[in-house]
Amino acid sequence: MKKSMLSIKQSYLVCAVGIVVLFGILMGVCETGAVSLYVEGVIMTCCIAVIMTTSLNLTIGVLGQLTLGCCGFEAIGAYSAALVSKLLVANGVVMNDTVRFLLVTVVGGLVACVFGVLIGIPALRLHGDYLAIITLGFGEIIRVIIQNLKVAGGEGLDKGQQGQALIGIDRLANLYVVFWITVVTVVLLFMFARSRYGRAVKAIRDDEIAASASGINVTYMKVLVFAISAFFAGIAGGIFAQYIGALTPSMAGWLQSINYVIMVVFGGMGSLTGSIVSAIGLTILPELLRAFSDYRMLVYSVVLVLIMIFRPQGIFGNWEFSLPKAINRIFYPKGKSGGTGKAGQGETADSKEAQHEGTDSESGASRHHLRRS
Numbered sequence: 001m002k003k004s005m006l007s008i009k010q011s012y013l014v015c016a017v018g019i020v021v022l023f024g025i026l027m028g029v030c031e032t033g034a035v036s037l038y039v040e041g042v043i044m045t046c047c048i049a050v051i052m053t054t055s056l057n058l059t060i061g062v063l064g065q066l067t068l069g070c071c072g073f074e075a076i077g078a079y080s081a082a083l084v085s086k087l088l089v090a091n092g093v094v095m096n097d098t099v100r101f102l103l104v105t106v107v108g109g110l111v112a113c114v115f116g117v118l119i120g121i122p123a124l125r126l127h128g129d130y131l132a133i134i135t136l137g138f139g140e141i142i143r144v145i146i147q148n149l150k151v152a153g154g155e156g157l158d159k160g161q162q163g164q165a166l167i168g169i170d171r172l173a174n175l176y177v178v179f180w181i182t183v184v185t186v187v188l189l190f191m192f193a194r195s196r197y198g199r200a201v202k203a204i205r206d207d208e209i210a211a212s213a214s215g216i217n218v219t220y221m222k223v224l225v226f227a228i229s230a231f232f233a234g235i236a237g238g239i240f241a242q243y244i245g246a247l248t249p250s251m252a253g254w255l256q257s258i259n260y261v262i263m264v265v266f267g268g269m270g271s272l273t274g275s276i277v278s279a280i281g282l283t284i285l286p287e288l289l290r291a292f293s294d295y296r297m298l299v300y301s302v303v304l305v306l307i308m309i310f311r312p313q314g315i316f317g318n319w320e321f322s323l324p325k326a327i328n329r330i331f332y333p334k335g336k337s338g339g340t341g342k343a344g345q346g347e348t349a350d351s352k353e354a355q356h357e358g359t360d361s362e363s364g365a366s367r368h369h370l371r372r373s
Contacts, residue, residue: 005332011324018323019183026179042287044175044243047182048236049279053263054189054272055232060261061270061318062193063225064205066128068257069119069135070233072142073112075252077234078241079152081108082169085242089170101172105181105238112234113227120226124219136254147249166247173243181239185232190272192228201225266307268314273321278314 006014026043029035035043056070081104088100095103123134146152152166192198200221203211212218241247250256263282267274282300289299307315 005328006324014324014327023176023179027176030175040175042284044173044178046280046283047175047178048240048243049260049263049283050182050276051185051232051236051239052260053267053275053279054186055229055236056260057264057267057269057272057275058189058193058225059229060264061268061275062198062205063201063222065124065222066132066261067135067226067229068132068254068261069137069139069142070229070260071254071256072135072139072252073116073230073233074237074240074256075142075146075247075249076115077105077108077112077237078247078251079108079146079166079237080111080234081105081238082166082241082247083151084108085170085172086168097170097172098174098177100170101174101177101242105235105242108238108241109231109234112237113231116227116230117223120223120230121219124222124226136257139252139254139257143249143252146252152247152249167245169241169245169247171242171245173239178239178243181235185235186272186276189228189232193272197221197224262304265314266304268316268318270318271314271316271320273319274314274316277316 030040052070052074056067059065059067059070084107085100085104088095088104119135119138123131123138126134193201200211200216203214203216204218204221208218237251240251259282263278264275266282267276267278285303286297286300289295292299
């Protein structure tokens with residue numbers, strides 16, 4: 001087995017240092033005024049897109065089930081967080097803004113998770129196109145219900161009118177807090193995909209019948225993945241609500257869900273790295289093309305079509321970036337006379353010597369047996 005020059009603890013430390021450095025750069029450019037509020041808003045939108053795309057990648061890439069209702073869960077989380085926030089303000093509950101932001105965001109995620117379980121139990125008995133249609137219908141049902149709920153800003157079913165925007169939401173979203181929420185989301189999803197649960201989910205994706213025959217509870221694992229994905233979609237919705245300050249039912253529409261599915265496929269299904277890069281890239285690209293407002297969506301579409309033609313598995317496929325591996329390749333390349341090379345040679349020599357000793361002992365035992373016979 002090939003050993004890395006960095007131990008597991010050192011690898012974790014390197015990743016932590018890399019994240020802290022990235023956060024330091026973010027703070028530096030924001031606090032010094034090097035970027036405008038518009039750019040900070042784009043960064044915030046990128047963080048929300050990363051949370052949505054990585055959570056959806058768990059269902060589409062790792063589990064292998066196509067769902068088109070992710071924005072329904074995002075809308076549930078957004079409206080739940082917004083209503084809880086307004087309720088706390090109405091009742092005169094005083095608390096720190098960051099604490100309230102985190103509290104109502106988690107509440108939004110939990111409510112979305114509950115709906116994920118309720119929808120997942122019957123829906124995940126289906127596969128492929130049928131599951132996609134069911135989840136698409138779920139998103140539309142959520143949109144219609146929201147636009148007719150009076151508590152969510154709607155006019156009510158008795159009025160027969162479409163809902164209005166839910167306004168007056170406190171804008172508590174802080175870019176630095178959202179950055180760390182995004183980091184925690186990516187780390188947790190990365191760890192889940194590489195845990196025994198993640199391996200069981202991948203087994204279901206590869207061959208559901210064989211996975212069931214080997215003792216894996218297929219229904220339980222599917223619902224678990226669906227619930228986790230819905231929870232983080234609700235988290236993204238809670239952040240969105242407290243960043244924008246107003247919500248409309250259209251955020252639960254199927255078109256938004258299609259955009260996130262495109263991001264997952266564009267980056268590579270099953271690759272967290274691809275989901276992160278595609279979420280950031282496809283969020284920034286339309287903003288860069290605003291100067292060509294008449295043609296920017298055309299260019300955006302052409303780029304997507306070209307990627308799907310020449311790279312149908314996505315930009316990254318199922319490849320994952322690893323900072324420790326990159327450091328090992330740079331500082332400890334193969335064939336280098338020191339470090340890994342000598343260690344590897346020493347291990348090889350030791351193993352060969354052990355093999356020779358084993359062979360000699362076996363031949364000696366054979367000769368002794370022949371003498372006795």
